[in-house]
Amino acid sequence: MALNRIIILLGLLFCFPVFAHTETDCASAFTTLEINDCLNDQLQGKRDIMQQYLVAAKKRYSDETKVISAIDAGQSAWEAYKTSHCDSIYTLWMGGTIRVAMTLSCQINLTEARTHEIWSSYLTYMDDSPAILPEPEKPAD
Template identity: 80%
Template sequence: MMLKRMLALLSLLLSFPVIAESDCASAFTTLEINACLNEELQDKKDIMQQYLAAAKQRYSDETKVVTAIEAGQSAWEAYKTSHCDSIYTLWMGGTIRVAMTLSCQIDLTEARTHEIWSSYLTYMDSTPAIMPEPELTYE
Protein backbone atom coordinates (compact mmCIF):
# COMPACT_ATOMS: atom_id res chain seq x y z
CA MET A 1 0.00 0.00 0.00
CA MET A 2 2.55 2.60 1.07
CA LEU A 3 5.24 1.23 -1.25
CA LYS A 4 2.96 1.53 -4.26
CA ARG A 5 2.13 5.18 -3.50
CA MET A 6 5.78 5.90 -2.68
CA LEU A 7 6.97 4.53 -6.03
CA ALA A 8 4.31 6.46 -7.90
CA LEU A 9 5.25 9.71 -6.17
CA LEU A 10 8.95 9.12 -6.62
CA SER A 11 8.40 8.44 -10.30
CA LEU A 12 6.32 11.59 -10.55
CA LEU A 13 8.96 13.75 -8.95
CA LEU A 14 11.80 12.27 -10.98
CA SER A 15 10.23 12.18 -14.43
CA PHE A 16 7.32 14.61 -14.07
CA PRO A 17 4.60 12.45 -15.64
CA VAL A 18 0.97 13.47 -15.31
CA ILE A 19 -0.90 12.06 -12.28
CA ALA A 20 -3.27 9.48 -13.78
CA GLU A 21 -6.95 9.28 -12.89
CA SER A 22 -6.80 12.22 -10.51
CA ASP A 23 -8.50 15.57 -10.08
CA CYS A 24 -4.98 16.95 -9.96
CA ALA A 25 -3.93 15.68 -13.37
CA SER A 26 -2.06 18.89 -14.10
CA ALA A 27 -0.01 18.88 -10.88
CA PHE A 28 3.61 19.29 -11.87
CA THR A 29 5.68 20.90 -9.14
CA THR A 30 6.29 19.59 -5.65
CA LEU A 31 4.08 22.34 -4.24
CA GLU A 32 1.24 21.47 -6.64
CA ILE A 33 1.50 17.78 -5.83
CA ASN A 34 1.51 18.52 -2.10
CA ALA A 35 -1.53 20.77 -2.47
CA CYS A 36 -3.31 18.02 -4.39
CA LEU A 37 -2.48 15.46 -1.71
CA ASN A 38 -3.61 17.87 1.01
CA GLU A 39 -6.94 18.21 -0.76
CA GLU A 40 -7.25 14.42 -1.07
CA LEU A 41 -6.42 14.00 2.62
CA GLN A 42 -9.08 16.51 3.62
CA ASP A 43 -11.64 14.65 1.50
CA LYS A 44 -10.67 11.37 3.20
CA LYS A 45 -10.91 12.97 6.65
CA ASP A 46 -14.37 14.35 5.83
CA ILE A 47 -15.55 10.90 4.76
CA MET A 48 -14.09 9.32 7.90
CA GLN A 49 -15.92 11.87 10.05
CA GLN A 50 -19.20 10.97 8.34
CA TYR A 51 -18.68 7.28 9.13
CA LEU A 52 -17.60 8.07 12.68
CA ALA A 53 -20.70 10.22 13.22
CA ALA A 54 -22.91 7.43 11.86
CA ALA A 55 -21.25 4.92 14.20
CA LYS A 56 -21.78 7.15 17.22
CA GLN A 57 -25.37 7.80 16.14
CA ARG A 58 -26.04 4.07 15.84
CA TYR A 59 -24.91 3.55 19.45
CA SER A 60 -26.17 6.87 20.83
CA ASP A 61 -28.24 5.04 23.47
CA GLU A 62 -25.16 3.16 24.69
CA THR A 63 -22.90 5.73 26.33
CA LYS A 64 -20.11 3.23 27.07
CA VAL A 65 -19.94 2.20 23.41
CA VAL A 66 -19.77 5.81 22.21
CA THR A 67 -17.07 6.56 24.78
CA ALA A 68 -15.13 3.50 23.62
CA ILE A 69 -15.46 4.55 19.95
CA GLU A 70 -14.14 8.00 20.84
CA ALA A 71 -11.24 6.51 22.82
CA GLY A 72 -10.39 4.25 19.91
CA GLN A 73 -10.46 7.21 17.54
CA SER A 74 -8.16 9.21 19.80
CA ALA A 75 -5.72 6.30 20.01
CA TRP A 76 -5.84 5.89 16.23
CA GLU A 77 -5.15 9.63 15.73
CA ALA A 78 -2.07 9.35 17.97
CA TYR A 79 -0.88 6.28 16.05
CA LYS A 80 -1.43 7.95 12.67
CA THR A 81 0.52 11.01 13.76
CA SER A 82 3.40 8.98 15.18
CA HIS A 83 3.61 6.61 12.25
CA CYS A 84 3.36 9.25 9.53
CA ASP A 85 5.87 11.43 11.40
CA SER A 86 8.28 8.50 11.15
CA ILE A 87 7.70 8.46 7.37
CA TYR A 88 8.55 12.17 7.27
CA THR A 89 11.76 11.42 9.18
CA LEU A 90 12.60 8.59 6.80
CA TRP A 91 12.31 10.94 3.80
CA MET A 92 13.54 14.06 5.60
CA GLY A 93 16.43 14.59 3.20
CA GLY A 94 14.28 15.09 0.13
CA THR A 95 11.47 17.23 -1.21
CA ILE A 96 9.30 14.13 -1.39
CA ARG A 97 9.02 14.05 2.43
CA VAL A 98 5.74 15.98 2.58
CA ALA A 99 4.16 13.95 -0.22
CA MET A 100 5.18 10.71 1.49
CA THR A 101 3.74 11.89 4.81
CA LEU A 102 0.48 12.97 3.21
CA SER A 103 0.25 9.65 1.37
CA CYS A 104 0.74 7.86 4.68
CA GLN A 105 -2.07 9.86 6.24
CA ILE A 106 -4.35 9.23 3.24
CA ASP A 107 -3.77 5.47 3.36
CA LEU A 108 -4.29 5.22 7.11
CA THR A 109 -7.40 7.41 7.00
CA GLU A 110 -8.94 5.23 4.30
CA ALA A 111 -8.12 2.11 6.31
CA ARG A 112 -9.57 3.63 9.50
CA THR A 113 -12.77 4.61 7.69
CA HIS A 114 -13.13 1.05 6.45
CA GLU A 115 -12.51 -0.28 9.96
CA ILE A 116 -15.16 2.06 11.41
CA TRP A 117 -17.60 0.82 8.78
CA SER A 118 -16.76 -2.85 9.37
CA SER A 119 -16.82 -2.63 13.16
CA TYR A 120 -19.77 -0.36 13.81
CA LEU A 121 -21.91 0.04 10.70
CA THR A 122 -22.41 -3.53 9.50
CA TYR A 123 -24.40 -6.43 10.90
CA MET A 124 -23.48 -10.04 11.61
CA ASP A 125 -26.35 -11.32 9.46
CA SER A 126 -27.47 -10.33 5.96
CA THR A 127 -28.94 -6.99 7.10
CA PRO A 128 -27.58 -4.26 4.81
CA ALA A 129 -24.91 -2.01 6.29
CA ILE A 130 -25.94 1.38 7.64
CA MET A 131 -23.66 3.12 5.14
CA PRO A 132 -22.02 1.88 1.93
CA GLU A 133 -18.64 0.21 2.17
CA PRO A 134 -16.00 2.94 1.90
CA GLU A 135 -13.60 2.83 -0.99
CA LEU A 136 -10.02 1.68 -0.48
CA THR A 137 -7.88 3.18 -3.25
CA TYR A 138 -4.55 1.70 -2.23
CA GLU A 139 -3.38 -1.88 -2.71
Protein backbone atom coordinates in the same frame (compact mmCIF):
# COMPACT_ATOMS: atom_id res chain seq x y z
CA MET B 1 18.92 29.74 17.04
CA ALA B 2 15.60 27.96 17.53
CA LEU B 3 13.90 31.32 18.17
CA ASN B 4 15.08 32.56 14.78
CA ARG B 5 13.52 29.53 13.10
CA ILE B 6 10.24 30.07 14.91
CA ILE B 7 10.18 33.74 13.88
CA ILE B 8 10.86 32.80 10.26
CA LEU B 9 8.15 30.12 10.29
CA LEU B 10 5.64 32.50 11.84
CA GLY B 11 6.51 35.11 9.25
CA LEU B 12 5.95 32.63 6.45
CA LEU B 13 2.69 31.53 8.01
CA PHE B 14 1.34 35.06 8.12
CA CYS B 15 2.50 35.75 4.56
CA PHE B 16 0.91 32.60 3.17
CA PRO B 17 -2.44 34.23 2.28
CA VAL B 18 -0.54 36.69 0.12
CA PHE B 19 0.58 33.75 -1.99
CA ALA B 20 -2.88 32.18 -2.17
CA HIS B 21 -3.05 29.95 -5.17
CA THR B 22 -5.64 29.35 -7.77
CA GLU B 23 -7.27 25.95 -8.03
CA THR B 24 -4.65 23.31 -8.89
CA ASP B 25 -5.41 20.92 -11.73
CA CYS B 26 -4.42 17.73 -9.96
CA ALA B 27 -4.51 15.69 -13.16
CA SER B 28 -1.57 17.71 -14.42
CA ALA B 29 0.13 18.59 -11.13
CA PHE B 30 3.86 18.70 -11.73
CA THR B 31 5.64 20.77 -9.10
CA THR B 32 6.20 19.65 -5.55
CA LEU B 33 3.86 22.37 -4.28
CA GLU B 34 1.10 21.36 -6.71
CA ILE B 35 1.42 17.69 -5.82
CA ASN B 36 1.40 18.47 -2.09
CA ASP B 37 -1.63 20.72 -2.55
CA CYS B 38 -3.51 17.95 -4.36
CA LEU B 39 -2.56 15.37 -1.73
CA ASN B 40 -3.64 17.76 1.02
CA ASP B 41 -7.03 18.23 -0.68
CA GLN B 42 -7.34 14.46 -1.06
CA LEU B 43 -6.52 13.97 2.62
CA GLN B 44 -9.14 16.50 3.64
CA GLY B 45 -11.73 14.65 1.58
CA LYS B 46 -10.76 11.35 3.25
CA ARG B 47 -11.00 12.99 6.68
CA ASP B 48 -14.47 14.31 5.85
CA ILE B 49 -15.61 10.83 4.82
CA MET B 50 -14.14 9.29 7.96
CA GLN B 51 -15.99 11.88 10.04
CA GLN B 52 -19.28 10.94 8.33
CA TYR B 53 -18.71 7.29 9.22
CA LEU B 54 -17.83 8.18 12.82
CA VAL B 55 -21.00 10.26 13.15
CA ALA B 56 -23.08 7.39 11.76
CA ALA B 57 -21.42 4.92 14.16
CA LYS B 58 -22.13 7.13 17.15
CA LYS B 59 -25.68 7.66 15.98
CA ARG B 60 -26.21 3.91 15.73
CA TYR B 61 -25.02 3.44 19.31
CA SER B 62 -26.36 6.71 20.70
CA ASP B 63 -28.15 4.90 23.56
CA GLU B 64 -25.00 3.07 24.64
CA THR B 65 -22.67 5.54 26.34
CA LYS B 66 -19.96 2.93 26.97
CA VAL B 67 -19.81 2.14 23.25
CA ILE B 68 -19.63 5.85 22.37
CA SER B 69 -16.81 6.32 24.89
CA ALA B 70 -14.99 3.31 23.46
CA ILE B 71 -15.37 4.64 19.90
CA ASP B 72 -13.98 8.00 21.03
CA ALA B 73 -11.07 6.34 22.86
CA GLY B 74 -10.28 4.21 19.83
CA GLN B 75 -10.36 7.24 17.56
CA SER B 76 -8.03 9.18 19.86
CA ALA B 77 -5.61 6.27 19.99
CA TRP B 78 -5.75 5.94 16.22
CA GLU B 79 -5.06 9.67 15.76
CA ALA B 80 -1.99 9.36 18.00
CA TYR B 81 -0.79 6.31 16.06
CA LYS B 82 -1.38 8.00 12.68
CA THR B 83 0.57 11.07 13.77
CA SER B 84 3.46 9.06 15.18
CA HIS B 85 3.67 6.69 12.23
CA CYS B 86 3.39 9.33 9.52
CA ASP B 87 5.90 11.52 11.37
CA SER B 88 8.31 8.58 11.13
CA ILE B 89 7.71 8.51 7.36
CA TYR B 90 8.54 12.22 7.24
CA THR B 91 11.76 11.50 9.13
CA LEU B 92 12.61 8.65 6.77
CA TRP B 93 12.30 10.98 3.76
CA MET B 94 13.57 14.10 5.55
CA GLY B 95 16.42 14.64 3.13
CA GLY B 96 14.22 15.06 0.05
CA THR B 97 11.45 17.25 -1.28
CA ILE B 98 9.23 14.17 -1.42
CA ARG B 99 8.96 14.09 2.39
CA VAL B 100 5.66 16.00 2.56
CA ALA B 101 4.08 13.97 -0.24
CA MET B 102 5.12 10.74 1.46
CA THR B 103 3.70 11.93 4.78
CA LEU B 104 0.41 13.01 3.19
CA SER B 105 0.17 9.68 1.35
CA CYS B 106 0.72 7.90 4.67
CA GLN B 107 -2.10 9.89 6.25
CA ILE B 108 -4.40 9.24 3.28
CA ASN B 109 -3.79 5.48 3.41
CA LEU B 110 -4.26 5.25 7.16
CA THR B 111 -7.41 7.39 7.03
CA GLU B 112 -8.90 5.15 4.34
CA ALA B 113 -8.05 2.08 6.41
CA ARG B 114 -9.53 3.62 9.57
CA THR B 115 -12.73 4.57 7.74
CA HIS B 116 -13.07 1.03 6.47
CA GLU B 117 -12.50 -0.32 9.98
CA ILE B 118 -15.17 2.02 11.40
CA TRP B 119 -17.57 0.80 8.71
CA SER B 120 -16.76 -2.86 9.32
CA SER B 121 -16.89 -2.63 13.11
CA TYR B 122 -19.84 -0.34 13.71
CA LEU B 123 -21.93 0.06 10.57
CA THR B 124 -22.43 -3.48 9.31
CA TYR B 125 -24.55 -6.34 10.63
CA MET B 126 -23.78 -9.99 11.31
CA ASP B 127 -26.61 -11.14 9.03
CA ASP B 128 -27.38 -10.14 5.45
CA SER B 129 -28.88 -6.78 6.44
CA PRO B 130 -27.48 -3.92 4.39
CA ALA B 131 -24.82 -1.78 6.04
CA ILE B 132 -25.84 1.60 7.43
CA LEU B 133 -23.48 3.33 4.96
CA PRO B 134 -21.88 1.93 1.81
CA GLU B 135 -18.50 0.25 2.05
CA PRO B 136 -15.84 2.94 1.89
CA GLU B 137 -12.85 2.89 -0.40
CA LYS B 138 -10.04 0.67 0.81
CA PRO B 139 -6.46 1.94 0.76
CA ALA B 140 -4.39 1.05 -2.26
CA ASP B 141 -1.95 -1.76 -1.67
